[in-house]
Amino acid sequence: MKKPELLAPAGNLEKLKIAIDFGADAVYMGGSKLNLRAFAGNFTNEEIEEGVKYCHDRGRKIYLVMNVFPRNFDFTGIEEYIKGIEKLGIDAIIVGDPGIIAIAREVAPNLDVHISTQANIVNWRSAKFWYDQGVKRIILAREMTFNEIRGFREHLPSECEIEAFVHGSMCMAYSGRCLISNYLIGRDANKGTCANVCRYKYYLVEETRPNEFFPVLEDDKGTYIMNSKDLCMIKHIPELVQSGIDSFKIEGRMKSEFYVASVVKAYREAIDSYFENPEGYSFKQEWMDILLKVSHRPYHSGFYFGKMGEQNYEESSYIRDYEIVGIVKEYDEETKIATIVQKNRVFEGDKVDVLRAHTPNFNVQLTNMYDVEKNKETDVANRAHMIFKVKVDSPLKENDMLIKAKNTIEIGSN
Structure with a gap:
């Protein structure tokens, strides 16, 4: 093979x-x-x-x-x-x-x-x-x-x-050959600017009742017929x-x-x-x-097993249970200090998963957070692309990604 x-x-x-x-x-x-x-x-x-x-x-x-x-x-x-x-x-x-x-x-x-x-x-x-x-x-x-x-x-x-x-x-x-986005808002899928309007939530309007909007219901959450x-x-x-x-x-x-x-x-x-x-x-x-x-x-599994393309009838939004909070740029093994570029808000004391190529994910805790630009200690990294340092006991590598469950209670937050 x-x-x-x-x-x-x-x-x-x-x-x-x-x-x-x-x-x-x-x-x-x-x-x-x-x-x-x-x-x-x-x-x-x-x-x-x-x-x-x-x-x-x-x-x-x-x-x-x-x-x-x-x-x-x-x-x-x-x-x-x-x-x-x-x-x-x-x-x-x-x-x-x-x-x-x-x-x-x-x-x-x-x-x-x-x-x-x-x-x-x-x-x-x-x-x-x-x-x-x-x-x-x-x-x-x-x-x-x-x-x-x-x-x-x-x-x-x-x-x-x-x-x-x-x-x-x-x-x-059929794999993007669609004019709905272009027709409704002028963004052409065939020119690379699709707005995914097929995934919007639609209502039915009867011709003689222009201000009466009737939902097309599948259940109490509604339906998304092209999602x-x-x-x-x-x-x-x-x-x-x-x-x-x-x-x-x-x-x-x-x-x-x-x-x-x-x-x-x-x-x-x-x-x-x-x-x-x-x-x-x-x-x-x-x-x-x-x-x-x-x-x-x-x-x-798409069409691979002979089924028609499945639709998501419950909601149109993405499932986002985790998010990336930082990318490691440097790690000092002697001091155990990592230098990190912020991607999403993260607090001192938070536990995060480390995503690394060719290695099982593992968990670390971020302590002793330090704001490099402002040259002072901090309890949160909350600015886009902020450079901050933290102490991490487990050795990290350049380009390790730090990810965190979004429903995790943030230490230091209210």
Whole structure:
């Protein structure tokens, strides 16, 4: 069996490095043009160059997303942009439009092309068509079942790679081909600015009673008729591997550093565990526990087992039981003092979990808190990106993430 690639989102340079450090084999990111996450911290060419070096120095790969549905004016300057991207060392571009593919094949023939999930490939003949056009990898529509994926693998050349989403947000439309957001508030999902208006709570209005709003009730909490649950396939690593998928993709370029680190860590450990002993493999609840701590909607298995996409009929908001409170920048083993960058409010005396790559989570207590900028002791780190020091008995490492349950009573708070 070929070990699949674990592909992680990189919303900015910091998240790219976190994804790689926590075990991703490759990352995907957006540049300054033509990607469907307009509000992500998209990369400048200088940041792309740094990201490429960080990945390649560690034997990993980096892909650039160019998956919008372009209009005529979007093609201005695209030839030079693609040639520049190739020179920076990008391993492949992710494209959903044949016009961009044609230009890429012309001006950068040695640059690998992956066909985006936006192309909505739902049958192997379409996949074979794109492969014959020089596309190296097919990123399947999210709506595929395991039986269908096995059909792709049986009919496609072994050199044609298959990528599929295994974790993250789902869409009520066919993988983003939707106009609801654009129609209602002028933010086009097909241009990277989706406002997720499908997840809003709606009411019914009768034509002759314009001021009477009737809720569409499922139960006493209401209903959210287009609010998909989040995909989570951590319990089904054997089925994913055996289906012939070459790359396991994690959704989430808009998600936090905490999300990227946690999801990559869980899937890395699960994949490695399976390949260490396929016959004796067993799922570990600790992997799901990691995923339950990050912000998420209720999880489900998507379309893989032939079910229609499940909807969340209870609420549209995320479950946010844990939050990241800091990232370790330095630890002095002699004094046991850690220097930390604040991410969310944390108090002196709080107990926090430490999230570290390739290491089980463990718990520490923060004592003797000191505000570096104000040069004085403090009982709370409550300013964005505040640098503070604390005493921690257990040795910490640079880039360790400190996370805390949101329902934990904060020491020092009222």
